[in-house]
């Protein structure tokens with residue numbers, strides 16, 4: 001059978017796609033030469049893009065030229081080897097290739113029937129990841145768009161469990177009030193989830209942390225006791241492995257025991273640190289995870305898979321589906337009872353084919369290839385930690401957690417009383433303005449710190465060295481001023 005002659009549209013697509021592929025390869029190879037953070041001021045992109053939607057279509061060449069000249073300068077390069085801000089949102093060649101296929105297919109994977117491969121591959125890669133991270137057998141779940149969504153879903157399931165299904169059925173007036181618990185260092189998504197799920201900010205207890213920035217189990221117990229005495233239902237505890245600020249790790253085993261005793265739902269937020277579970281030597285973190293009701297981590301942070309891709313696991317898929325299922329007539333399918341319809345495991349109905357990029361990444365790197373990359377990042381952070389500790393003008397603000405450091409400039413002889421916050425804000429500003437590296441601000445014990453998170457695919461020890469040299473150079477200027 002010979003293929004039909006290609007339509008002119010397909011030929012044009014082929015031509016542009018080839019040119020784009022060349023551009024993407026050049027971008028990946030050369031991104032390290034660009035300033036990491038965009039140098040645009042607010043409004044600059046809008047100004048360059050001024051004008052209304054064109055009445056008649058324009059050639060792709062023209063649109064691409066504007067992308068290059070008007071859009072690109074407004075991009076902060078997250079895939080830059082010296083992007084050390086926030087947490088990484090890294091990607092990789094196999095992930096980008098898969099995203100191209102996903103876009104071409106344009107499949108909407110809400111039901112098994114609307115693309116069996118979307119559903120079955122999601123089940124498959126979640127099981128692969130479960131084994132790769134050492135999570136307990138039987139944990140299954142869904143790929144969500146974000147850890148924030150997974151945490152919100154966990155709070156909803158907890159609410160339904162605590163109210164015996166009443167909250168979904170009757171609304172919140174007849175149920176609760178509920179309380180949720182997370183450490184003082186937990187991510188803001190827990191707060192947002194508590195607002196959305198009807199716990200209210202007043203129903204969220206921020207539990208104090210110990211000297212290692214981990215939730216104090218005794219304080220958790222005390223808070224639960226107080227709530228019971230006041231007639232609140234302790235419904236959900238969110239434990240964090242790898243807090244966003246300093247990478248604190250909550251004691252899962254102790255917290256799990258308390259939850260089991262109190263009948264509270266236990267959700268584990270390992271958004272960033274979860275990827276380190278590929279390394280046996282970091283599995284201590286999940287001692288006690290058998291007691292967790294759900295667990296989330298983000299391959300879109302530190303597992304070389306394009307945003308968005310959050311792996312959300314639950315112990316009881318049945319309980320999750322009971323919380324999120326609705327059954328309008330138009331969503332009924334013949335296979336419905338025999339297959340997983342992932343729409344019942346997440347809040348939006350529509351679902352992208354997110355599993356494909358993960359499948360490409362895991363197969364192309366192999367588990368050992370992924371381990372090597374992550375281990376490399378942690379080793380680079382260890383080297384940097386030693387250099388900071390040995391530098392008389394700088395100090396670590398918290399112990400290193402995996403590949404995350406918090407430090408500040410404290411010129412030799414300077415007392416804590418001096419305006420170190422102002423000095424460090426200025427240091428950060430100038431480093432980021434240099435374009436050589438990108439770091440982000442932190443707060444440790446109420447004081448300004450500078451966060452340095454290593455996790456880009458192409459980052460080398462020379463990149464870390466170059467960024468550190470720049471920090472020291474500017475720090476030296478500021479200290480001498």
Ligand SMILES: *Cc1c(COP(=O)(O)O)cnc(C)c1O
Nearest residue numbers: 146147148187189243244271272
């Ligand atoms: C990044 C982060 C989140 C939020 O992740 P999203 O996928 O962007 O919602 C939640 N918790 C922790 C601990 C994080 O580091």
